Amino acid sequence: MRKVGTLLGTLLILVWCLLPVAWIISLSFKSQTAITNGSPGFFPSGGDGAGWQNYKDVLDNEQFRRAIFNSIGISLIATLLSVIVATLAAYAIARLEFRGKKFVLTMALAIAMFPVVSLVGPLFDMWRTFGLYDTWPGLIIPYMSFTLPLAIWTLSAFFREIPWELEQAAQVDGATPWQAFRKVIVPLAAPGVFTAAILTFFFAWNDFVFGISLTSTESARPIPAALSFFVGADPFNRPASLLAAGAVVSTIPIIIIVLIFQRKIVAGLTSGAVKG
């Protein structure tokens, strides 16, 4: 009885999570003509299939290619910088006693709650003054600010669990401080750093508000913004199947990351958010 329930539940979860994904994949194989003429139904019906044409069109589209390039570049740089800055802060929070610790934590919490939309107006105004409007740094900076809280929490939670005594023990055993750090602490801290990096990357990859507000050309426009501005050959309606192909392409990196790191992400999400 219990087993059947669990099995049913499992199936339900799989359907819930994967049905819309299957749908968008299926949609991406409907031909653009079928979409214009109307082609209801989950699967492309007879003659409505487009093969890989939509994917070819999307990847042939210079704007979309630029958007992928921007998104990957911006997200990676933001992730790298954010994780470095967060590691420093999280180390201090987990290991050191200093005044203002509470302030940092409270501020991180406050920023995690910040309504992003209330910032874009003044930020747009600032960025155009500083010449950061429609540039990579113009997006990297806000992405860092908004991922730091999560990264700091996740990392400080991980760092607290590290038995730092081992480092001293290694030094007693004759290792240099650098060796002790590299051989003992780094392997223990790495999973936490990885988790923080992945969550930061997800945030940056997902962002829409900054993407549409702080860019205006393909020189910095990220994927979500590019998708929302996507124009097909039919200017009246959104080119559903082309967009679906673009959406699938934009989801591939996420799926790869999830496949490789699922265990770590789950651990990071639960420790970072619930515990701290």
Added chain:
Amino acid sequence: MTSTYVATAGEREKRGGKKPDLVESDRMRAENSLGRKLVVPAIVVMLIVTAFPMLRALYLSLFTYSLTAPEDREFVGLSNYLTALTDPLFWRDTGVTVLYMLVTVAVELVIGFAFAMVMHRVIFARGVIRTSILIPYGIITVVSGFAWQFAFSYQNGFVNGWLPFLDSDFNWFGESTPAIIAIMISEIWKTTPFMSLLLLAGLAQVSEDMLEAAQVDGATWWQRLWKVILPNMRAAIMVAVLFRALDAYRIFDNIAVMTAGAVNTESISFLTYRQTIEQFQLGIGSALSVLLFLSVLLIAWLIVKLFKVDLAAARQEG
């Protein structure tokens, strides 16, 4: 469970408290200064993008200021706030936003909890489940919005075909209620995994012994759920609700993609965005930004007070 948190937190305090006795004050001072140096970059980055723009928003909110007619800028005191707070549109959008928040969080809590129970129990295919549940979490919200918008489209979607009580040309985005439902579904689909993972962490902390004891005492499944599991998960549930509620109150992406605010589906975030970024009304837009920020603070405060979420305690536990 809360009490356990506090206990561990207390222990940590004690452990931390021992340190200063053992080392001389020079060391303390060095640690203090190193600690500060290490957090400075984080603080600076977080402040550049939040504090300064927020101050600027406060300042601009006292003017009528349109980017398309910059020379008409004029100091008007608090009248932008008065305009916003007496405006039916502001209250309608606030109402709609609260509705999005209440419904999506409630539904996510129930479904997320069910998912967490299943994931907690399941012994096979854990990797597969974890992978699939992370896909909605990782997928771009805009993509989720598109997927559902097309799914509900009567021209190219499948929903009308699968729901026998609907006409095949039922237009989900032609009227307010169905459009709001469609937006909520996209939002719920995308964020339930997050909720369920937070709850899973809470479930893991419910002691099996206690559950077995309750079962031995003859408690039904329902009783165990309400008397043992839920009370012991309170902290996790409240943290999850707090996070998701604040997130849901800021709903923007799905609305922008699916209806662009048409047929009264606009949220307060979308209203603010339209004023500042589309209409270039930096004055009133800034006033709205400030109000949006205050309402988020208010909600956070309400949740923390009402449900007595002890974030500090939850934090220390990590």
Added chain:
Amino acid sequence: MTQPSYATAPGARRRRRGRGLAAVAIGVLAAGLLSACSGDSGKPVLNWYVNPDGVTTLTELAKQCSTDDYDIEIQLLPSGATDQRTQLARRLAAKDGSTDLMSLDPVFVAEFANAGWLEPLPEDVAATATDEDVLEGAADTVTWDDKVYAFPQWANTQVLWYRKSLAEAGGLDMAKPVTWEQVIDAAAEGGGTVGVQANKYEAYVVWINALVQGAGGNIITDNEAGKDASVDIDSEAGAAAATVIQKLARSEAAQPDLTTSNEGTSLGLMFGDSPGEFMTNWTFVYKNYEGLIESGDITQEDFDDLGWARYPATVEGEESKPPIGGIDIGVGAYSKHRDFALEAGECVTTSEAQVQLAVNEGLMPARASAYDAPELTEAYPADLLELFRTSIDSGGPRPKSAYYATISAALQSVWHSPRSVDPDKTPGESAKFLKDVLEGKALL
């Protein structure tokens, strides 16, 4: 035109789908390569922001108009008129020196000019840009405050497209000017529908404005007063417009997606198994359907059943005011190469350029002389060309105001959804709301 982008759906929308996109991609790519080369030689590059409408020909024009002194590079804007305005305005508000040329929806010329974002054309250039040859409706869109701020590139207008067999079945004589009431009744009578644009977007305002002007009224007057313009929609004309919308919304002839309809949604209802439709829509419709014969979606017989007539009148006896759209080319006020940009702007809007756009992309010329070009008279029936030209010449533009975007959004907010329009209430409500919004007393 409203969604300039929308107005074309160049030629045959179904047929050209994949190719169109590829062409856009190649065009942009080519422009990119071009600029890469020119970058080496230090030759200035002029950025031309275009709406995704007829991009193939625009790319061609950019190439033709590049000289030894500069190259023109195409930059693509998003598809909606509102998004296009937002993107351009944000760059210009940031005093961007690289926004040299821009394709502007006529309704935004006033706003941009008023904000100081457009370079006024020098007198001699202005005189040529708006000479006798330019159709009045188009020339009017580029002037603001007695100065000329842009070059009319092409003009658009709406006519009444219909299925001849449906008009017959509905007992409507199309030889005489028809009214909206007659059209709706005839469609219902014949079992067909009436296609309009009534989603909450710019083209809905196009419809409302045409209805109000067709009844001899205006949405606002004294436009130059900006915020203090006189709001006139609460009038008999406003009520007449609301009556038409209400009648259609309640009629059997309304299409199922009336409240989310756009220029594309009703295209598919003209032919097929149904008795067809009456549809007010832009000039691209002709080439669109013509293209469908080739792809086999419709037959020659179907196509021969397609009729066209002047935009319907709001009230009996009053001449209709067909909507005006199109694209004007403006020069950015902060451009680093204003003189080159003015030269280039002139070059991409010549009569020859307009003929190219009309023949290749179905975008109708703003110059009368271009209508006589043999390529054009070959491509279109003479009576249709004549209908386009007279419609543009006698059309009713939307209010020219520095606050047009506000006015349009305020109207959309009260008049949408069309099902809620009530002649007794809607005009009054929208007048009050529009006044409040202009005075900053209400949120939009």
